[in-house]
Amino acid sequence: MSGTAVSTPARSAPQAAPGSGFRVRPGHSAWARRRDRRGLAFVSPFLVAFTLFMIVPLAYAIYDSLFTSRIIGGTTFSGFSNYTQILTSGMFWSGVVRVIIFGAIQIPVMLIIAFFFATAFDLGVAKYGRSFRTIFFIPFAVPVVVAALMWGFLFEPVYGPFSHLANLFGFHNVDFLSSGLMLPSIIVIAIWEWTGYNSLILYTALRSVPRDVVEAAILDDTPLWKIIVKVKLPMVRPAIVMLIFLNTIGALQLFVEPLILNNYSAGVVTLNWTPVLYIFNTSINSAQYNLGAAMAVVLGLVIVAISVTSLLFRRDRGEVS
Amino acid sequence: MTTVTERPAASPAPSAESRRDRRRRERIEEQDAAIPVELYGLKRGTVPVLTACCVLFAVFTLVPVAWIIFNATKTQANIFGTFGFWFARPFEFFHNFRMLFENVDDDGTYIQWFGNTALYAVLGGGGATALAAFAGYGFAMFRFRGSKVLFYIIIGSLLVPIGAITLPLYLVYAKAHLINSIWGLILPSMVAPVGVYLMRTYIGLSVPRELVDAARIDGAGEARIFFKIALPLMVPGLMTVLLLSVVGVWNNYFLPLIIFSDNNKFPLTVGMGLWSQHATTSGDQNLYPLIVMGGLVTIAPLIILFLILQRYWRSGMLLGSIAN
Numbered sequence: 001m002s003g004t005a006v007s008t009p010a011r012s013a014p015q016a017a018p019g020s021g022f023r024v025r026p027g028h029s030a031w032a033r034r035r036d037r038r039g040l041a042f043v044s045p046f047l048v049a050f051t052l053f054m055i056v057p058l059a060y061a062i063y064d065s066l067f068t069s070r071i072i073g074g075t076t077f078s079g080f081s082n083y084t085q086i087l088t089s090g091m092f093w094s095g096v097v098r099v100i101i102f103g104a105i106q107i108p109v110m111l112i113i114a115f116f117f118a119t120a121f122d123l124g125v126a127k128y129g130r131s132f133r134t135i136f137f138i139p140f141a142v143p144v145v146v147a148a149l150m151w152g153f154l155f156e157p158v159y160g161p162f163s164h165l166a167n168l169f170g171f172h173n174v175d176f177l178s179s180g181l182m183l184p185s186i187i188v189i190a191i192w193e194w195t196g197y198n199s200l201i202l203y204t205a206l207r208s209v210p211r212d213v214v215e216a217a218i219l220d221d222t223p224l225w226k227i228i229v230k231v232k233l234p235m236v237r238p239a240i241v242m243l244i245f246l247n248t249i250g251a252l253q254l255f256v257e258p259l260i261l262n263n264y265s266a267g268v269v270t271l272n273w274t275p276v277l278y279i280f281n282t283s284i285n286s287a288q289y290n291l292g293a294a295m296a297v298v299l300g301l302v303i304v305a306i307s308v309t310s311l312l313f314r315r316d317r318g319e320v321s
Numbered sequence: 322m323t324t325v326t327e328r329p330a331a332s333p334a335p336s337a338e339s340r341r342d343r344r345r346r347e348r349i350e351e352q353d354a355a356i357p358v359e360l361y362g363l364k365r366g367t368v369p370v371l372t373a374c375c376v377l378f379a380v381f382t383l384v385p386v387a388w389i390i391f392n393a394t395k396t397q398a399n400i401f402g403t404f405g406f407w408f409a410r411p412f413e414f415f416h417n418f419r420m421l422f423e424n425v426d427d428d429g430t431y432i433q434w435f436g437n438t439a440l441y442a443v444l445g446g447g448g449a450t451a452l453a454a455f456a457g458y459g460f461a462m463f464r465f466r467g468s469k470v471l472f473y474i475i476i477g478s479l480l481v482p483i484g485a486i487t488l489p490l491y492l493v494y495a496k497a498h499l500i501n502s503i504w505g506l507i508l509p510s511m512v513a514p515v516g517v518y519l520m521r522t523y524i525g526l527s528v529p530r531e532l533v534d535a536a537r538i539d540g541a542g543e544a545r546i547f548f549k550i551a552l553p554l555m556v557p558g559l560m561t562v563l564l565l566s567v568v569g570v571w572n573n574y575f576l577p578l579i580i581f582s583d584n585n586k587f588p589l590t591v592g593m594g595l596w597s598q599h600a601t602t603s604g605d606q607n608l609y610p611l612i613v614m615g616g617l618v619t620i621a622p623l624i625i626l627f628l629i630l631q632r633y634w635r636s637g638m639l640l641g642s643i644a645n
Contacts, residue, residue, distance in 0.1 A: 038543045039463020043471065046456035046517060053490065053509040054478055060496075061489035117375065124358055126371040134628070135379045138386065141623035143572040145590040146616045149597055150385040153392070153613070154405075161388070161405035192382065214356060224361045253484035256574050263597045276484035276575070283488050284579050292488050300485035307480045 058300075065294035075290075082294035091272045092295060096252075096302065098183065099274050103251030106187045107244060114195050115240075118202035119228055133203065136196030144193065148260035151189045152177075156264055177265035186257045194250075198243055205239035206232055245310050252303055255280070275299045386620075393417060393614045400609050417614040425607060428599060429584035431615050434592035438571060441503070441588055445510030446567035452511055453562050457520025458551060462533060472521075475514045487575045494580055505580045506588075510570045516562040523558030524551065564630060571623060589619045 065082050069075040086092045117136065121129040139147065154162050155176035166174040176185045209232055217227045255276040262269035271285075272278040279299065283292025358368065391407060392400050394414040403409040421431035460472050490509060491500075499505035528551045536546045574590040581587055587595070593615055600608035 036463045036465040039459045039465045039468065041543075042455045042459030042463070042547070043468075046452040046475075046512070047471070049452060049508065049512045050475065050478070050514070053512045054481070054486065057486060057489035057493045058481065060493050064489075064492055113378070117378065120371050120375065123356075123361065125361070125363065125368055126375050127368065128372070128375070132375045132379055135382055137627070138624055139382060141568065141627050142620045143574070143590050143623075145572075145574050145594055146619050147385070149593060149612060149616055150389055152597070153400075154385060154388060159401040192385070195378075196382070211356065218356070218360055221362075224363060227361075249480070249482055253482050255484060260594060260597060263601050266601065279484065279488055280575070280579070283491075289488075289492060293492060296485045296488045300481055303482050303485070304480050 114199035122206035205236040445570040448511035449513040449566040453516030461524040
């Protein structure tokens with residue numbers, strides 16, 4: 001490109017290299033190395049942004065979490081005291097337990113529904129599969145804040161249509177947003193929000209199961225449920241494991257739904273209802289930034305631990321290439 | 322030798338085919354790919370029962386959407402006083418819509434938030450897609466010192482939860498004077514590790530190395546090869562990453578919530594959250610219809626965008642991230 005000075009590079013360069021003065025790895029020509037330096041040029045814009053907005057904040061949060069600031073006495077180094085405070089207080093862990101319960105119910109229920117519909121669409125045993133797939137996917141385009149606002153209106157205890165409905169069925173004065181029913185209500189919202197997306201991914205995975213495998217099973221007179229459970233399910237298991245993993249990371253960060261629903265039913269959602277809510281309230285609302293940073297680090301570690309465990313589990317089963 | 326041999330323009334799809342033809346062709350292809358239902362040896366009535374299940378779940382999916390459409394036409398009294406799934410008099414749709422252009426209770430103007438969100442989504446989502454395209458291309462087409470390690474670090478960062486990175490960002494912004502700066506939201510939105518991963522996979526599958534090498538031998542510069550040869554082949558993958566990034570920015574709540582104290586910089590999500598908080602605490606007569614109408618106007622563009630871009634949507638790409 002840059003004028004006539006550039007000669008067409010020799011493609012089989014290793015033999016040509018000895019005279020050029022620098023060591024060349026076999027099979028890796030000077031030309032190829034120059035080219036690969038350009039590879040770094042393609043990657044570097046992302047790397048700069050990644051460093052500034054991912055690595056630096058994480059490092060700074062870890063640094064910040066080792067200090068304590070007081071109104072009198074200023075900011076002093078306090079080692080791991082923030083961490084011992086978090087790990088020994090029940091406030092943080094009660095939130096962790098709540099989001100684990102949330103995930104333990106929401107994720108299996110959602111995945112079963114998603115797999116059910118994905119299978120039905122894949123086999124073509126339900127009519128109008130295309131339209132249903134599109135409809136089920138709509139909630140993915142609804143911001144979680146707006147989803148929580150809409151469901152808040154529907155669940156509202158005095159005027160909301162759902163409590164009217166419950167009345168019709170003989171359940172009087174049901175408050176879907178009371179402290180006892182808040183978590184189940186949020187589970188319903190999360191299922192509404194994410195089932196279509198999960199179902200679409202499972203559907204795509206099911207489509208990639210080779211057709212002849214299924215045909216062979218049919219010719220053997222294998223009943224349909226057996227084809228689904230014994231043939232299709234094992235072949236999409238990597239996809240299911242990955243969805244469990246992604247949904248778990250999401251569930252542990254539950255934040256927006258309880259924060260918004262609290263507007264409809266003040267006082268039910270406590271400051272430490274979920275870990276991220278607790279981080280938010282500790283740092284932004286109470287200005288205890290060092291403690292908040294330590295919590296962010298602990299939450300990050302908990303999530304990494306759970307993710308790595310699930311990946312190791314997957315490796316044990318020989319599913320990672 | 323300074324010019325690249327003219328190649329036939331790599332258009333992603335022949336444009337002669339009309340929409341309807343394409344839809345019909347896709348439907349027929351889908352039918353051909355499926356095994357005829359009769360072969361499964363199903364009991365009679367299975368298909369209607371399964372279809373009924375789909376209808377039930379579709380109703381569940383559409384209930385909140387229907388509710389928001391009906392109630393966007395109502396006054397505050399009617400939102401609470403009339404049946405939620407039908408219209409009521411007076412028909413206030415246009416009045417409610419007009420209110421979106423007014424600054425209610427000094428909380429801020431909806432239309433401003435809408436503009437902000439669009440700006441953040443275009444810059445953040447577009448930037449994320451561009452960076453992911455460059456980086457994905459770099460990782461797919463070149464091997465350089467440390468490229469593997471760098472790639473694994475980027476993949477590893479997928480484990481870092483948004484909830485855990487947001488407060489650290491805030492702490493850094495407090496030092497760097499990025500609080501209340503729109504760049505404090507836009508720049509981190511451009512960091513999409515999953516986009517890099519998806520683009521690397523997609524480029525590896527859809528851009529032939531031989532083609533790139535041939536262009537190099539013809540003397541084309543790397544930038545030119547990227548824009549003229551590789552980019553047209555990446556379009557479907559780019560669209561998927563763009564959709565995911567735009568949705569990510571459009572939905573983002575936690576970060577803008579904590580870094581913006583100036584209401585005029587809010588995105589829709591934060592503005593709507595503020596309204597919902599004030600609706601319950603101040604008892605304002607006008608806020609509920611605004612929230613409902615605002616919710617409708619918030620979700621409409623994304624749903625329409627999805628329906629339009631559906632043919633670019635590569636759910637297979639999401640799966641690609643799983644296969645590994």
